[in-house]
Amino acid sequence: MKAPTFTTLLALLIVTGVGWAGPLDTWTPRNPEPTGNDLRGVVYGNGQFVAVGASGAILTSPDAVNWVLRPSPTVRTLSGIAYGNGQFVAVGDLGTIVTSSDGTNWVGRVSGTGTPLVAVTYGGSQFVAVGSGSDPLGIIVTSEDGENWVQPQSGATNALMGVAYGNGVFVAVGGLIEHIPVHSIIITSADGVNWVQRQVATPDGGLGSIAYGNGQFVAVNTPDGYDSFALTSADGVNWSFHEDLGVANLYGVSYSDGQFVGTLDNDLTDSFDGTNWVERESGIPWDNHYTAELYSTAYGNGQFVAVGDFGTIVTSSNGMRWVRREPKELIVLSDIAYGNGQFVAVGDWYNTVTPGWEAISETSADGTAWAQSHVGPGTSFNNVAYGNGQFVASAYWSNELSGLEGNILTSTNGMNWIPRQSGTTNGVGAIAYGDGQFVALLGSPREITFVTSADGVNWVQQQNPFGAFPAISHIGYGDGQFIAVGGDLALESGGLIQTSADGIDWGYTAEEGPGGSWLNSVAYGSGYFAAVGGERRYSYLGFGLLRGPLIVVTSPDGVSWARRPVPGMQGSVGAIAQGSPGAIAYGNGHFVAVGPGGTILQSGGLITLALTSDTSKGMLTLSLSGPTGLACTIQSSTDLNSWQTLTNITTAGSSNVVCDVAPGATDRVFYRAYSQ
Numbered sequence: 001m002k003a004p005t006f007t008t009l010l011a012l013l014i015v016t017g018v019g020w021a022g023p024l025d026t027w028t029p030r031n032p033e034p035t036g037n038d039l040r041g042v043v044y045g046n047g048q049f050v051a052v053g054a055s056g057a058i059l060t061s062p063d064a065v066n067w068v069l070r071p072s073p074t075v076r077t078l079s080g081i082a083y084g085n086g087q088f089v090a091v092g093d094l095g096t097i098v099t100s101s102d103g104t105n106w107v108g109r110v111s112g113t114g115t116p117l118v119a120v121t122y123g124g125s126q127f128v129a130v131g132s133g134s135d136p137l138g139i140i141v142t143s144e145d146g147e148n149w150v151q152p153q154s155g156a157t158n159a160l161m162g163v164a165y166g167n168g169v170f171v172a173v174g175g176l177i178e179h180i181p182v183h184s185i186i187i188t189s190a191d192g193v194n195w196v197q198r199q200v201a202t203p204d205g206g207l208g209s210i211a212y213g214n215g216q217f218v219a220v221n222t223p224d225g226y227d228s229f230a231l232t233s234a235d236g237v238n239w240s241f242h243e244d245l246g247v248a249n250l251y252g253v254s255y256s257d258g259q260f261v262g263t264l265d266n267d268l269t270d271s272f273d274g275t276n277w278v279e280r281e282s283g284i285p286w287d288n289h290y291t292a293e294l295y296s297t298a299y300g301n302g303q304f305v306a307v308g309d310f311g312t313i314v315t316s317s318n319g320m321r322w323v324r325r326e327p328k329e330l331i332v333l334s335d336i337a338y339g340n341g342q343f344v345a346v347g348d349w350y351n352t353v354t355p356g357w358e359a360i361s362e363t364s365a366d367g368t369a370w371a372q373s374h375v376g377p378g379t380s381f382n383n384v385a386y387g388n389g390q391f392v393a394s395a396y397w398s399n400e401l402s403g404l405e406g407n408i409l410t411s412t413n414g415m416n417w418i419p420r421q422s423g424t425t426n427g428v429g430a431i432a433y434g435d436g437q438f439v440a441l442l443g444s445p446r447e448i449t450f451v452t453s454a455d456g457v458n459w460v461q462q463q464n465p466f467g468a469f470p471a472i473s474h475i476g477y478g479d480g481q482f483i484a485v486g487g488d489l490a491l492e493s494g495g496l497i498q499t500s501a502d503g504i505d506w507g508y509t510a511e512e513g514p515g516g517s518w519l520n521s522v523a524y525g526s527g528y529f530a531a532v533g534g535e536r537r538y539s540y541l542g543f544g545l546l547r548g549p550l551i552v553v554t555s556p557d558g559v560s561w562a563r564r565p566v567p568g569m570q571g572s573v574g575a576i577a578q579g580s581p582g583a584i585a586y587g588n589g590h591f592v593a594v595g596p597g598g599t600i601l602q603s604g605g606l607i608t609l610a611l612t613s614d615t616s617k618g619m620l621t622l623s624l625s626g627p628t629g630l631a632c633t634i635q636s637s638t639d640l641n642s643w644q645t646l647t648n649i650t651t652a653g654s655s656n657v658v659c660d661v662a663p664g665a666t667d668r669v670f671y672r673a674y675s676q
Contacts, residue, residue: 027603029599034067036311041079046083046088048062048103050088051307052081055077056072057069058078067325078091078092079091082121087127088100091117096108115132116132117129117141124192127143128141128165130160130161153195154172156197166216171187171188173207185207211260212255214258229241229242230245246277250262251263251295254296256298256300258272263294263296265286267280268316270319285350289357292597294314295308303316304319313326330350331350332595334382335521335582336584342413342414345362345370358376358380359395359397359417380395382395383440383474391411394442395407408459422451452504473485473519474486478529483524520582523586528554530554531584589626590627607627609624609671611671634649
């Protein structure tokens, strides 16, 4: 029997009771296609490219142009992949290993370790994967067939980050302790079982990647604040140190088709000798709107391929001139609202014709199918709210002919927008509607201007209630109160939650958000507040771009908050998309979250079961509300053990009367609803 996926439970005590849906535990990616997951590793084998990444994402392509998302046996982040002996082997978080003979059908394997594996190679008739643990710090697992794995003693004194095979020897490199780069480490083995640590003299900054080609190993450091350097060796024992490479932030090196290719944050680089490097543009614009880093490269079928954040894939026929293949469009969605029967997400889109960034809005009635509207040059969206029959968005807009500029756009349908002025030139950082008024924050976190409006057109400046350092990412409204979420710039950690009954007078309810994480957005629906955030923060005016595992916290009252488990979204580098959602909204029985990379995630259908008294009949009305078209079962019980089905129903609106029940004089009755 298939287990219920969403449930709601209420108790009938003499006359009445109310129940609400469980936590947000199931999310479905809606955009972009084929994936918005970060891609961490790529390899060529068996006539095709295979890329792997966050949340177990696996993509394949025969030509590096057309990519297909494949079913994955894991939801954990996959960081490295290799091909050998007719097998693809991918490794990742918590010792995850998955294998495939064709790149399409994958099987999970037992690695024998629960610590992260970050890189894998094939050579000498065996696979060797490396990673970082706690005791020992450097983890190595090996396998001859990709199915059965053993863990030899590595002798590594800190984390291992890369491994390569060449000239009859395995070489593993590293240099991290608790994610902090330290002195480089190199260990070698002729058989993958017995390892020897080699002495190398380098500046601070661990080695993050290694490749073998043209008769030599080339290892590059993990920059992270350090100058780039490289080490070269013909035998893995004797190493030469090289600095002043001509490029910065070099990592993710590989060798193919007569040259070494590496990644440089947003761009790429190539070298014929491993010591002299030339920077190449990736075709991805580098600015505050969109920072998609590249991590791994491969070569096959006459093409170089590099992969990175938000499902980014770029290709080159010569390793010098690169073309973006995925995503098809560069989009950052910064906020979302629900009103008038539809979701409206706003953000910025890169116009390759202009070229430059301009505002974009996306609309959907059900959270599944989305339509786009490009607002035009000289515009940039930030936040959006719905109220008083219209969507009001904080934005930048300018008119070159009139010389006017402003920071508000309004729309009745989320597609056609009208410029407005708020009375100040400061950019708007957060906006919400509730209790008959719009509430907005303008300016930088250190110079906040607080304004309110009854109609979204005429605005009144209020006294700033937040002070200088609390950086408010978003304001939401529900259950008769405003909720502001964000973080503290002075602390540089922890999420702040504040509440207000009128949107003007505010008080702290949590000086640090649940789990100590920065919170980026909050919404109300199905009887509770839900806020989303991430564990690392990159912020700029009006929109805290979050990087790290998706965090969902909920509260029934805006005061008591709890972090919710989100299956498939934990891990050191990933969630459904590593760029955690920047905003969340509720409508049509679903929460929908949006974020960088054009990411759109939809929660499972949330259902609410309620009892109300009908004095004319002397009965209680049992009703169910939820997303349209959800098949549900209603059951009752007197002991929470034995349940009887009252009815099966398919939701068709916001409220569906299920049946009338007679209140018992002393009996206690429980009711529950669930969708299959």
